[in-house]
Amino acid sequence: MTIKKNYIAGEWVEGVSTTRNVNPADTSDIIAEYATADAEQTKAAVDAARAAFPAWSQVGIQQRSELLDRIGQAILDRKQELGELLAREEGKSLPEAVGEVGRAGQIFKYFSGEVLQMRGELQPSVRPGLDASVTREPLGVIGMITPWNFPIAIPAWKIAPALAYGNCVVFKPAELVPGSAHALAEIIVEAGVPSGVFNLVMGPGRVVGDVIVNNTQVDGISFTGSVATGRNIAAAAVGRMAKVQLEMGGKNPLVVLDDADLNTAVECAINGAFFSTGQRCTASSRLIVTEGIHDHFVEAMVDRLKTLKVGNPLDAATHIGPVVDERQLQQNLNYVEIAKEEGAKLIFGGEQLQLETEGFFQQPALFVDTTSDMRINREEVFGPVATVIKARDYEHALELANDTEFGLSAGIVTQSLKNSTHFKRHSQAGMVMVNVPTAGVDYHVPFGGRKGSSYGAREQGSYAREFYTTVKTAYTLA
Ligand SMILES: NC(=O)C1=CN([C@@H]2O[C@H](COP(=O)(O)OP(=O)(O)OC[C@H]3O[C@@H](n4cnc5c(N)ncnc54)[C@H](OP(=O)(O)O)[C@@H]3O)[C@@H](O)[C@H]2O)C=CC1
Numbered sequence: 336m337t338i339k340k341n342y343i344a345g346e347w348v349e350g351v352s353t354t355r356n357v358n359p360a361d362t363s364d365i366i367a368e369y370a371t372a373d374a375e376q377t378k379a380a381v382d383a384a385r386a387a388f389p390a391w392s393q394v395g396i397q398q399r400s401e402l403l404d405r406i407g408q409a410i411l412d413r414k415q416e417l418g419e420l421l422a423r424e425e426g427k428s429l430p431e432a433v434g435e436v437g438r439a440g441q442i443f444k445y446f447s448g449e450v451l452q453m454r455g456e457l458q459p460s461v462r463p464g465l466d467a468s469v470t471r472e473p474l475g476v477i478g479m480i481t482p483w484n485f486p487i488a489i490p491a492w493k494i495a496p497a498l499a500y501g502n503c504v505v506f507k508p509a510e511l512v513p514g515s516a517h518a519l520a521e522i523i524v525e526a527g528v529p530s531g532v533f534n535l536v537m538g539p540g541r542v543v544g545d546v547i548v549n550n551t552q553v554d555g556i557s558f559t560g561s562v563a564t565g566r567n568i569a570a571a572a573v574g575r576m577a578k579v580q581l582e583m584g585g586k587n588p589l590v591v592l593d594d595a596d597l598n599t600a601v602e603c604a605i606n607g608a609f610f611s612t613g614q615r616c617t618a619s620s621r622l623i624v625t626e627g628i629h630d631h632f633v634e635a636m637v638d639r640l641k642t643l644k645v646g647n648p649l650d651a652a653t654h655i656g657p658v659v660d661e662r663q664l665q666q667n668l669n670y671v672e673i674a675k676e677e678g679a680k681l682i683f684g685g686e687q688l689q690l691e692t693e694g695f696f697q698q699p700a701l702f703v704d705t706t707s708d709m710r711i712n713r714e715e716v717f718g719p720v721a722t723v724i725k726a727r728d729y730e731h732a733l734e735l736a737n738d739t740e741f742g743l744s745a746g747i748v749t750q751s752l753k754n755s756t757h758f759k760r761h762s763q764a765g766m767v768m769v770n771v772p773t774a775g776v777d778y779h780v781p782f783g784g785r786k787g788s789s790y791g792a793r794e795q796g797s798y799a800r801e802f803y804t805t806v807k808t809a810y811t812l813a
Pocket residue numbers: 480481482483484507508509510511538539540541543544545548559560561562564565567568582583584585615616663666715716717
């Protein structure tokens with residue numbers, strides 16, 4: 336089997352060992368072997384990025400724009416093939432995977448245009464005869480540590496703005512999904528990125544990630560993943576005064592009010608809670624439903640769940656693919672047990688499924704009769720597990736929606752302009768959805784949350800410049 340290499344200082348280099356990329360829908364299917372870097376190789380990547388930074392930061396915006404456009408186009412041209420690779424290594428259904436690849440391509444295209452929109456400010460000084468200008472400069476070397484659930488879109492929304500604004504990149508993908516990361520790296524290299532400007536370093540978080548986080552030559556760290564890892568990264572980064580941006584978990588509520596269109600409510604809940612196997616930080620894991628519609632909604636949800644097929648993501652009939660690995664599956668199954676022990680009533684699914692192939696399949700789980708204080712309503716499961724919490728009325732539903740340490744995404748299904756407007760204003764989440772699922776976002780507007788979900792500047796859209804640039808104020812005697 337060919338070994339896919341790391342890309343460090345303009346060269347494809349072997350690692351100190353290799354890891355196997357296993358298909359979670361069929362563990363006999365080994366996608367490829369990937370190089371694993373050690374601390375020394377990771378340091379070499381950081382050094383290469385540092386050395387490349389002075390020249391790259393001075394490259395004109397036309398050249399950077401064209402590079403990003405070529406990368407975006409190459410991704411779009413290979414959408415189907417890369418989608419199949421992604422579905423094979425991560426497990427989301429093929430349409431979702433192809434959609435994610437398309438999104439990654441569009442992100443590079445977007446930043447190809449966005450880099451041409453760089454602007455500063457010129458203001459009169461409060462001191463007569465002076466001008467004050469405010470401009471943005473690249474931050475420097477950016478370390479990117481990404482999770483397994485969006486193996487190409489999340490790297491894209493970190494790498495594209497980093498390169499657009501003149502930074503150099505050291506990219507460490509999650510160990511479970513090196514395939515999409517490697518394919519993206521090949522595209523970036525083929526598009527003509529200068530040596531050292533972009534580096535791919537595959538390997539374990541506790542080795543490669545740790546070097547990136549603690550290396551004083553890394554000016555900024557952009558991380559998406561678990562709260563526990565995010566907290567540790569933030570502590571280390573702030574300790575050495577590096578800039579840091581974290582996107583972490585969610586316990587996102589979808590509020591369904593009595594006046595909701597039932598079909599819209601069910602489709603939002605099914606999509607938000609169970610598509611992509613529930614492995615989205617924006618997943619609707621808490622369905623908060625008012626009394627008048629509760630029983631109809633639960634009944635319609637069970638009917639709809641019965642129509643969903645769990646299976647191989649490459650099979651056109653599949654709606655829900657496997658869980659990403661054995662560890663995540665065990666975590667999901669444990670939470671199903673915890674919820675039952677807490678007194679929640681399991682009315683659909685939850686069990687592991689044995690299909691034709693050896694994989695990590697789970698029937699989506701729906702719990703009713705749950706309360707806000709239960710662990711199942713407080714901790715992120717990150718799988719196809721959702722609960723229903725009954726609310727007396729809108730005010731109670733809002734209170735329950737905000738009763739969480741997280742604040743990434745929140746949704747409401749209602750026909751009331753008054754209540755949806757109130758919800759948009761009073762939801763303690765970074766992203767609010769009205770009559771649409773809590774998951775599934777645009778690439779040209781900010782992405783991020785409040786409370787325990789996010790830390791630092793927002794990602795995506797023009798707001799990404801806040802993290803990837805640093806501001807300079809200059810005074811000139813006119
Ligand atoms: N918000 C989100 O989008 C995501 C949330 N999660 C949550 O996290 C749980 C666990 O998933 P998991 O993949 O283990 O998440 P992690 O937070 O451990 O992994 C995310 C990234 O951080 C890296 N990493 C791990 N340890 C360190 C470290 N000490 N220093 C620097 N980088 C590190 C990982 O590398 P490596 O893969 O090599 O370990 C990976 O690239 C899930 O069950 C889910 O609840 C998971 C993924 C995405």
